[in-house]
Amino acid sequence: MKNPTDFDFHDLQALLRFGHGQLTESCFMLLNIADPAAAKEWLRRAPVSSAKAVSPIPTTALQIAFSVEGLRVLGVREEVLAGFSDEFIVGMTGDESRSRRLGDTGKNSPEYWQWGSDPSQVPHLVLLLYAQKDGMTAWRETIENDRFAAAFQLVRVLPTDDLEDIEPFGFTDGLSQPSIDWEARQSTDLHDCDRYSNRLAVGELVLGYPNEYGLYTTRPLIDPHEDESAALLPGAEDNPSLKDFGRNGSYLVIRQLHQDVPGFWQYVDREAGFVPAKREQLAASMVGRKRNGTPLGPFVAENIPGIAQNDPVNNFTYEDDPAGHKCPIGAHIRRANPRTGDFPPGVTGFISRFIKMFGFGQRRPDEDLIASSRFHRLLRRGRNYGPILPPEEAIKPDAPEAERGLQFVVLVANISRQFEFVQNAWLVGTAFGGVQHERDPLLGGREPLPDGGTADSFTRPDPAGPRQKSCQLPQFVTVGGGGYFFMPGLRALQYIAASSLTGSDKSS
Ligand code: HEM
Incomplete structure (x- = not known):
């Protein structure tokens, strides 16, 4: 176990440690680089916020992340870029099979996106600006100085609004997050992780540290003899002769998700026979929480590492609700994080673990080992946009x-194992935990399956009788843009700013 003060927080961008919740205004600027030399000059002095705790809490914050093309334009060498993961290099819209897996088909198809529709349309970088109420105009003026104007071309500003922790459908959001094990307190050994833990190895979110497999995720390592600027970088923990461009960095995934709020509540209202209490019940069963955030328990209070015993909104797993009588198996939060350990409930002794490990002894068809949650966690840092529309108003024609x-913004160390897996296997996949022909009730597309089968229903328990099934769910959420970015550590940012440019780029 490490001393918490040992962690290199000053080299980490703040967003990995803080959600900037007290900075209620935010503005996500998508930029292209107009003049690489001027951009590097601006980046060298950019007031990027580090994760080092400071008191009093700052009144503004700035975070920065680059697409692969952005790094290329800034002069990062191809040999270095090749050390990043394929998903990052190819991009969110780089191949059709990825689009299919992410559910980016039909109305979600990249051809309809407002930005990022193909790799050449992904902005070079994204600036995430945060400020206290009424502070954004002044903060933008500080950021967008003369040097900035020469360096960048503004592609688009992604709007955000302060909806006070309530997402546009009306549900409390941002309640469940992994608790990052900065002090390396928890073992990642398979045999110690049979039950769900909310505590997550640093390497699941930050590159350059051991992940939940006890391994270091692939990232660019640089031979300092071949690259002078590499002296600016920290050493690689797992390969001390090399410098680590990834260390203290993370991948940042952005998706702009439009929500049809009247469409959602009008469907739910119809389905509930226009009875307000039933409408609330059905909507809550789609999310897995009531609008005020209460989970659909009651669940047995557990002692979950990384969650306070007295935390009423997060101190639960679904272990005592295997059939989804309390919280439907297909509910959004149950799909997005099934809160599973490495072994299903009841597997405790050596022999039953051994049997499970080799795939024998399946007891129920739905026991398809949804997979252990700890390998598929996301650090969510999204912000909402649009005017508030309460359900009572949204149901009116x-x-x-x-x-x-x-x-939608998430930080992960492995895009495919974390974001893409959750999105594909758990949210838009039509077979989850024994539930068939359904996608996530909130955000799934509703296109039929290739064999013609439907995928637009939602089943849930009914306290008063047999299971209820809602059919012909409309699509409530549509993707409007997205991209994969790399959010470097602060020393890596200086390395990027120092990379030498070639040819004509050098002149300006
Ligand atoms: C417009 C689209 C979305 C809406 C309206 C939405 C809404 C919500 C709400 C209301 C919660 C419960 C609050 C909480 O537990 O923090 C939640 C939790 C969560 N959502 Fe979403 N979400 C959306 C998209 C997504 C996507 C695309 C993903 C992943 C790819 C995702 C992953 C999660 C996760 C991991 C949780 C926490 C589950 C848990 O740990 O119990 N969400 N979401």
């Missing part, structure tokens, strides 16, 4: 239409 949604 003349409910005002408006652009509403979530600027």
Whole structure:
């Protein structure tokens, strides 16, 4: 176990440690590089916020992340870029099979996106700006100085609004996050992780540290003899003769998700026979929580590492609800994090673990080993946009239409094992935990399966009788843009700013 003060927080961007919740205004700027030399000059002095705790809490914050093309334009060598993961290099829209796996087909198809529709359309970098109420105009003026104007071209600003922790459908959001094990207190050994833990190895979110497999995720390592600027970088813990470009960095995934709030509540209202209490019940069963955040328990209080015993919104697993009588198996939060350990409930002794490990002894068809949650966690840092529309207003036929949604942002160390897996296997996959022909009730597309089968229903328990099934769910969430970015550590940012440019780029 390490001393918490040992951690290299000053080299980490703050977003990995803090959600900047007290900075209620935010603005995500998508930029292209107009002049690489001027951009590097600006980056060298950019007031990027580090994760080192400071008191009093700052009134503004700035975070920065680059697409692969952005790094290329800034002069990062191809040999270095090749050390990043394939997903990052190819991009979110780089191949059709990825789009299919992410559910980016039909109405979600990249051809309809407003930005990022193909790799050449992914902005070079994203700036995430945060400020206290009424502070954003002044903060933007500070950031967008003369040097900035010469360096960058603004592609688009992703709007955000302060909805006070309530997402546009009306549910409390941002309640469940992994607790990062900065002090390396918890073993990642398979045999110690049979039950769910909310504590997560640093290497699941930050590159350059051991992950939940006890391994270091692949990232660019540089031979300092071949690259002078590499002296700016920290050494690689697992390969001391090399410098670690990834250390203290993370991948940042952005998806702009439009939410059809009237469409959601009008469908739920119809389905509930226009009875307000039933409408609330059905909507809550789709999310897995009531609108105020209460989980659909009651669940047996557990002693979950990384969650306070008295935390009423997160101190639970679904172990005592295997059939989804309390929280439907297909509910959004149950799909997004099934809160499973390495072994299903009841597997405790050496022999039953051994049997399970080799895939024998399956007791129920739905026991398809949804997979251990600890390998598929996400650090969510999104912000909402659009005017508030309470459900009572949204159900009216003349409910005002408006652009509403979530600027979905997650940080992960492994895009494919974390973001893409959750999105594909758990949210848009049509077979999850024994539930068939359904996708996530909130955000799944509703296109039929290739064999013609439907995938637009949602089943849930009914306290008063047999299971209820809602059919022909409309699509409530549509993707409007997205991309994969690398959010470097602060020393890596200086390395990027120092990379030498070639040819004509050098002149300006
Ligand atoms: C517009 C789209 C979305 C909406 C409206 C939405 C809404 C919500 C709400 C209301 C919660 C419960 C609050 C909480 O537990 O923190 C939640 C939790 C969560 N969502 Fe979403 N979400 C959306 C998209 C996504 C996507 C695309 C992913 C992943 C790819 C995702 C992953 C999660 C996770 C991991 C949790 C926490 C589950 C847990 O640990 O119990 N969400 N979401």
